[in-house]
Amino acid sequence: MLEWILAILILIGAFFTLVGSIGLYKLSDFYMRLHGPTKASTLGVGAILIASAIHFSFKTEGVSLHEILVTLFLFITAPVSAHLMAKAAIHIKVKQVERTRQLEK
Amino acid sequence: MILQRLFPHPLLTMILWGIWLLLNNTISPGHIVLGAVLAIFIPWLTSSYWPEKITIRHPWMLVLYVLRVLFEILVANAVVAKLILGPQKNLKPGFLNYELKLTSPVGIGLLANTISLTPGTVSCDLSKDRRFLLIHALHIDDVEAIKAEIHRKFEKPLLEIFVTC
Numbered sequence: 080m081l082e083w084i085l086a087i088l089i090l091i092g093a094f095f096t097l098v099g100s101i102g103l104y105k106l107s108d109f110y111m112r113l114h115g116p117t118k119a120s121t122l123g124v125g126a127i128l129i130a131s132a133i134h135f136s137f138k139t140e141g142v143s144l145h146e147i148l149v150t151l152f153l154f155i156t157a158p159v160s161a162h163l164m165a166k167a168a169i170h171i172k173v174k175q176v177e178r179t180r181q182l183e184k
Numbered sequence: 185m186i187l188q189r190l191f192p193h194p195l196l197t198m199i200l201w202g203i204w205l206l207l208n209n210t211i212s213p214g215h216i217v218l219g220a221v222l223a224i225f226i227p228w229l230t231s232s233y234w235p236e237k238i239t240i241r242h243p244w245m246l247v248l249y250v251l252r253v254l255f256e257i258l259v260a261n262a263v264v265a266k267l268i269l270g271p272q273k274n275l276k277p278g279f280l281n282y283e284l285k286l287t288s289p290v291g292i293g294l295l296a297n298t299i300s301l302t303p304g305t306v307s308c309d310l311s312k313d314r315r316f317l318l319i320h321a322l323h324i325d326d327v328e329a330i331k332a333e334i335h336r337k338f339e340k341p342l343l344e345i346f347v348t349c
Contacts, residue, residue: 095261095265098264098265098268098269101268101269102264102268105268105272106268106272106275107272108277110277110306110308110320111275111277111322113306113320114264114268114303114304114306114322115268117300117301117306118260118261118264118303118304121257121261121301121303122257122258122261125257141209143209144206144209145206145207145209147206148203148206148207151203154297154301155297157300157301158296158297158298158299158300158301158306158307159297161300161306162296162300162306162307162308165306165307165308165309165320166308166309169308169309169318175277176277178276178277179277179278179279180276180277180278180279180280180324180327181278181279182279182280182281182318
């Protein structure tokens with residue numbers, strides 16, 4: 080039973096990480112590509128980390144809670160780096176797809 | 185007042201202590217003491233970088249907020265996965281200016297962080313007067329709907345959690 084839950088969690092994680100990479104490859108401009116990795120990796124890595132926490136809590140002595148920290152640091156650093164990259168991109172006026180909606184003036 | 189001098193940020197102290205114990209993956213007495221010493225000293229040494237006091241009105245609401253964000257990440261991930269795998273020409277990316285009602289810096293930081301974490305939107309810039317947040321969205325159907333959604337799901341609970349300084 081446990082094996083099944085772990086397998087499903089790892090597959091979900093792998094799927095969303097793959098979608099993130101596809102997004103990085105496929106989307107058409109810098110700003111859109113930012114969405115791929117920062118997004119899909121949250122759930123992708125999250126699911127794999129939950130699987131890891133469950134596995135090491137049941138298979139070894141004691142509870143394993145390292146993974147909570149990995150998630151915490153990831154959730155703090157990923158948006159900050161995305162924010163800085165977007166800010167820098169706007170500053171140096173990186174090219175956008177033509178159909179990008181501009182701000183209302 | 186001596187207590188306040190010793191613990192300039194009690195919340196930071198608790199969080200640091202928790203992180204130390206998690207990092208070591210243990211609750212042995214030695215690490216509890218060492219962690220407590222670090223958790224008291226670090227906020228004390230860095231207190232000049234944290235000018236304003238962080239006041240959280242309802243700690244349990246913060247827990248609820250985290251759970252809610254996790255749920256939203258789940259839902260939004262599925263939506264964005266569909267957008268990414270679907271045809272590119274249907275996507276309508278764009279920028280939008282979100283008018284903030286939050287004033288506490290920590291609150292704004294958390295909101296920007298949440299917006300970036302939930303798939304589909306990335307916070308790009310904060311205006312100098314801290315009143316507008318520039319957001320890039322992967323797909324915009326209705327700008328007002330996105331703004332209303334951000335307000336309802338994220339900003340409203342944060343407004344209740346963080347007291348205006």
